[in-house]
Amino acid sequence: MTTTRISVGGDYDVVIGNGLLQELPGLVGEGVQRVLIVHPRALAATGEAVREDLVAQGFEAYAAEVPDAEEAKTAQVAAFLWGVLGQAGFTRSDAIVSVGGGATTDLAGFVAATWLRGIRVVHVPTTLLGMVDAAVGGKTGINTPEGKNLVGAFHPPAGVLCDLTTLETLPQHDFVAGMAEVVKCGFIADPVILNLVESDLEGARSAQGPHVRELIERAVRVKADVVAADLRESSLREVLNYGHTFGHAVEQVERYAFRHGAAVSIGMVYVAELARLAGKLDDELVERHRSVLGGLGLPTTYRGDRWPQLLDAMKRDKKSRGSMLRFVVLQGLARPARLEGPDPALLQAAYAEVSADVTGRAVSL
Structure with a gap:
């Protein structure tokens, strides 16, 4: 199948297709030495596969596991990721890659926006909701007890990689829930x-x-x-x-x-x-x-x-x-x-x- 590239204001592309992992190094960009892959517990194997692929491409790649779903979007989890970045010596020329659904995307984007006042982030959404909503647009955020996404920043990604193959193993309830955002666009x-x-x-x-x-x-x-x-x-x-x-x-x-x-x-x-x-x-x-x-x-x-x-x-x-x-x-x-x-x-x-x-x-x- 062909690959579709949708430009967001000429600033970055959303790449849609099947079997797209080879596109990731190009989206991460030249000059990046270190990459942190942020993934939920449920996608540990996928996160490690992405890490190994980036290492094979010459990057110094790390993986950080975060809780599943909305449990990841807390100040405590963000602080954990800041600690990982600091200990690994991430600079402004390094990058984060999110692998997961909308919550992972929101969290990883927020951490990228706030580390050294902003480093590159590439989103690899693995859910329908992530592909059509959270990964596109640059809105990042975490939750507080007072409400959802009340702490956040606008931080457009360097690219978004929508590999439709990942949807084949998505539970139907999650797929149907993502369709709500599709219908909204309609x-x-x-x-x-x-x-x-x-x-x-x-x-x-x-x-x-x-x-x-x-x-x-x-x-x-x-x-x-x-x-x-x-x-x-x-x-x-x-x-x-x-x-x-x-x-x-x-x-x-x-x-x-x-x-x-x-x-x-x-x-x-x-x-x-x-x-x-x-x-x-x-x-x-x-x-x-x-x-x-x-x-x-x-x-x-x-x-x-x-x-x-x-x-x-x-x-x-x-x-x-x-x-x-x-x-x-x-x-x-x-x-x-x-x-x-x-x-x-x-x-x-x-x-x-x-x-x-x-x-x-x-x-x-």
């Missing part, structure tokens, strides 16, 4: 994504589906176009957070036991209902949210007894300004807009529309 910018998913819902649930590569490439292009126009999320880039304000609140209330994509799926239905109640969106497009996401097997409801905690978490969202809540909404298909300071009654009414009973039809993926 709603905010590229309706062809929705058409492809709806044409074969079963195929869209599998890494072997006939449209998976096109779906990934389209989602990456959506993000690349938005990021290139607004690197530091001053305006346009906020549209990529569609569904994330409520979704991040669910993650926090659930102590990150929910997969990110599952929470964002509920968040998109919530914000669609909010837009409908605010007179911005018609019933048909709201129902399309439920049918597409539900058809993929993603949750579209959440337990109905958590409103005070969710509201408190949303008030700490990065898009909030002072005490004013701000949401990315749709005023039509692929027509994102902002809803600022909605009436509290609307917020709670939208919550009622996505609420399930406590025993729960809304089950974490």
Whole structure:
């Protein structure tokens, strides 16, 4: 299969294809002597294979294992990696390579951004979520007890390597959760994504589906176009957070036991209902949210007894300004807009529309 290269503002490329490990040294770049491969515990063998390959290419390569998923995104784990870099003598001309999902990407990017005020980082995402979201755009971050990604930095990578072969061993729940971010790109910018998913819902649930590569490439292009126009999320880039304000609140209330994509799926239905109640969106497009996401097997409801905690978490969202809540909404298909300071009654009414009973039809993926 051919290799696809998608430029992000001319600053770096996202390389998509199969069997791409040979591309990694070129993305790491000339003049780099030391490379730290950051990988989760579950990908120890993959991280070691990448390390050995870089050593064979003449690099002084090290591997550092971090916890799986959101447990990696803490100040303590970041400090551990800073210690590894210091002990190995990493300088500004050296680099980090992340191998893993979105949490590993966020952590490794943050450590790269903060070591010596910024060294090169190359992302090798191994999950669908990592490929279409976390690895592209340069947003890095770690969590605190007060919220998700509240500590972070903008630090664009030197390159992103999306080897689709890695998706073949990804558990289906993780693959389906990643599809939430793909569908998000369809709603905010590229309706062809929705058409492809709806044409074969079963195929869209599998890494072997006939449209998976096109779906990934389209989602990456959506993000690349938005990021290139607004690197530091001053305006346009906020549209990529569609569904994330409520979704991040669910993650926090659930102590990150929910997969990110599952929470964002509920968040998109919530914000669609909010837009409908605010007179911005018609019933048909709201129902399309439920049918597409539900058809993929993603949750579209959440337990109905958590409103005070969710509201408190949303008030700490990065898009909030002072005490004013701000949401990315749709005023039509692929027509994102902002809803600022909605009436509290609307917020709670939208919550009622996505609420399930406590025993729960809304089950974490």
